[in-house]
Amino acid sequence: MAFGGGTFTSQNKVLPGAYINFVSAARASASLSERGTAAMLIMAPYGPEGVVTSVKAEYFDDEALRLFGCRSTDDALRPVRELFCGAETLLFYRPAGGQKAQNTLAAARYGGSGGNAIAIAVRENGERFDVVTLVGGAEADVQTVSDASELQDNDFVTFTGAALSASAGEPLTGGTDKELTKADYESFLDAVEPYTFQTLGCASEDEEVKELFASFTRRMREDAGVKFQTVLFRYDADYEGVISVENEAAEDAPALVYWMTGASAGCAVNASCSNRVYDGEYTVDTGYTQAALEEGMKAGKLLFHRVGDEVRVLSDVNTLTSFTNERGEDFALNQTVRVLDQIANDVAVLFCTRYLGQIPNDAAGRISLWNDVVKHHQELERQRAIENFSPEDVTVSAGQTKRSVVVTGVVTPVCAMEQLYMTVTVAGAA
Numbered sequence: 001m002a003f004g005g006g007t008f009t010s011q012n013k014v015l016p017g018a019y020i021n022f023v024s025a026a027r028a029s030a031s032l033s034e035r036g037t038a039a040m041l042i043m044a045p046y047g048p049e050g051v052v053t054s055v056k057a058e059y060f061d062d063e064a065l066r067l068f069g070c071r072s073t074d075d076a077l078r079p080v081r082e083l084f085c086g087a088e089t090l091l092f093y094r095p096a097g098g099q100k101a102q103n104t105l106a107a108a109r110y111g112g113s114g115g116n117a118i119a120i121a122v123r124e125n126g127e128r129f130d131v132v133t134l135v136g137g138a139e140a141d142v143q144t145v146s147d148a149s150e151l152q153d154n155d156f157v158t159f160t161g162a163a164l165s166a167s168a169g170e171p172l173t174g175g176t177d178k179e180l181t182k183a184d185y186e187s188f189l190d191a192v193e194p195y196t197f198q199t200l201g202c203a204s205e206d207e208e209v210k211e212l213f214a215s216f217t218r219r220m221r222e223d224a225g226v227k228f229q230t231v232l233f234r235y236d237a238d239y240e241g242v243i244s245v246e247n248e249a250a251e252d253a254p255a256l257v258y259w260m261t262g263a264s265a266g267c268a269v270n271a272s273c274s275n276r277v278y279d280g281e282y283t284v285d286t287g288y289t290q291a292a293l294e295e296g297m298k299a300g301k302l303l304f305h306r307v308g309d310e311v312r313v314l315s316d317v318n319t320l321t322s323f324t325n326e327r328g329e330d331f332a333l334n335q336t337v338r339v340l341d342q343i344a345n346d347v348a349v350l351f352c353t354r355y356l357g358q359i360p361n362d363a364a365g366r367i368s369l370w371n372d373v374v375k376h377h378q379e380l381e382r383q384r385a386i387e388n389f390s391p392e393d394v395t396v397s398a399g400q401t402k403r404s405v406v407v408t409g410v411v412t413p414v415c416a417m418e419q420l421y422m423t424v425t426v427a428g429a430a
Helices: 057-068 075-083 113-117 182-192 207-222 253-266 290-298 334-355 363-382
Strands: 004-006 017-019 037-041 052-056 089-093 106-108 118-125 128-135 138-145 157-159 167-171 199-201 229-233 242-245 304-307 310-313 395-398 405-408
Touching (some): 017 334, 037 075, 037 182, 037 253, 052 057, 057 138, 075 253, 089 182, 113 118, 199 207, 199 253, 207 229, 207 242, 229 253, 229 334, 242 253, 334 363, 363 395, 363 405
Parallel strands (some): 004 017, 037 089, 037 199, 199 229, 229 242
Antiparallel strands (some): 052 089, 118 128, 118 167, 395 405
């Protein structure tokens, strides 16, 4: 967050950076950045502690054992599988704490109950020893050494240096999980703040924790200019940056937050999550009447409903319900917010990497910036994310100081069809 950013009410900013406002119109290189990254705190039984770790969906099966201490199909990783139903990349954070499992030969690298699934086997190999680290019964590391001093710590354990003797496999014991606290969520938000992601998720039912995430989202969007949305469970934020999942999962009430976080992160800028089929593993409570669904939508709740044998997202909405001249009803649609966030993030990166401190603030420099912004918007129109765009809709002019420029523009986001009104006239007999 080295550069300034966010919204502005007057041209009085101090830090260099991109300050961008979006308002509703009164009613009478310029490439697009990729989407697909979600960020969440994950209470896995094992793994890196107190740091943000990245894992891609395509490598999840291969990396699960190293990162989480269990296979990708394990019940403990169901939340991660839910995220990867939509997300391409997960930035996960596992809170530090918990007791490390250990035995005479080694200690688990990380705290947590997952360490109890680790064992150390020692086999004689001539005058040497094969020291095998077993995780869930599978060989994860084999080292052939003459004595313990030659052992190198691996992804799962640190060795104590104790004398080696043949054994079939001595398990590590005593690993326990920590109890999650609000301070852990605060540490997660501090750690994830410098990263780029499209959607942040929190599956807590604690109202204070949900308020923490909503406040963080508002501060980052409004003050730092970092545009993303946050998915929470049953939280009325009345803000376009927060999506509130209403339905419970039978196995764990707020668990649908994982799936929705991934779906939102991976949703293309020219697409919507409306009517998307829920393809996760939880049992969704869809016991809502038509009237309840209607009232829920009006209240800014994201709802799942049953259509035949499938569970689908009713409408891709966020929690904004108090509309103003600056934020009209379109801002309650997540597809609109994604388009505007894409513009804000891309133009900010464009300005801060190609123009800030490099391009003179003269007519030629401003024309160059205008060209790049126009090309960006034309690409959005080509992808059918916006429509009716004209280069004349963008203006770039000198600001109130020699180092500032003022960009104004008009865009019309495209939304996916959700309602059909049809009239059929039946002709009478001739």
